[in-house]
Amino acid sequence: xxxxxxxxxxxxxxxxxxxxxxxxxxxxxxxxxxxxxxxxxxxxxxxxxxxxxxxxxxxxxxxxxxxxxxxxxxxxxxxxxxxxxxxxxxxxxxxxxxxxxxxxxxxxxxxxxxxxxxxxxxxxxxxx
Numbered sequence: 001x002x003x004x005x006x007x008x009x010x011x012x013x014x015x016x017x018x019x020x021x022x023x024x025x026x027x028x029x030x031x032x033x034x035x036x037x038x039x040x041x042x043x044x045x046x047x048x049x050x051x052x053x054x055x056x057x058x059x060x061x062x063x064x065x066x067x068x069x070x071x072x073x074x075x076x077x078x079x080x081x082x083x084x085x086x087x088x089x090x091x092x093x094x095x096x097x098x099x100x101x102x103x104x105x106x107x108x109x110x111x112x113x114x115x116x117x118x119x120x121x122x123x124x125x126x127x128x
Contacts, residue, residue, distance in 0.1 A: 002090070013115045016051025038099060048107070082107055
């Protein structure tokens with residue numbers, strides 16, 4: 001069984017240089033010490049904050065900086081672009097009429113990174 005994810009959970013992107021924290025707005029109206037997340041808490045710069053420097057060549061700013069440096073990989077500041085919801089979530093537990101977010105869910109960035117939960121923000125509520 002996994003753990004339900006709440007605001008303040010730690011995340012890491014496969015192309016990011018630093019971890020980031022998940023921001024969950026209290027609109028879901030389900031709380032532990034912090035609001036509990038659902039799979040639609042995927043909005044860039046609202047829920048998903050930058051991961052330091054991005055190293056993905058699919059990111060246009062990284063590609064341009066690398067080309068300007070004659071092919072030497074040049075990381076640029078991360079600006080997450082996440083269009084799809086977290087997957088798979090926990091379909092048997094609903095938070096604001098959407099599947100709850102559990103710590104095994106993943107989120108794809110449009111620049112090729114895979115965002116995963118490294119610490120769910122709480123260790124008491126488990127979900128299947």
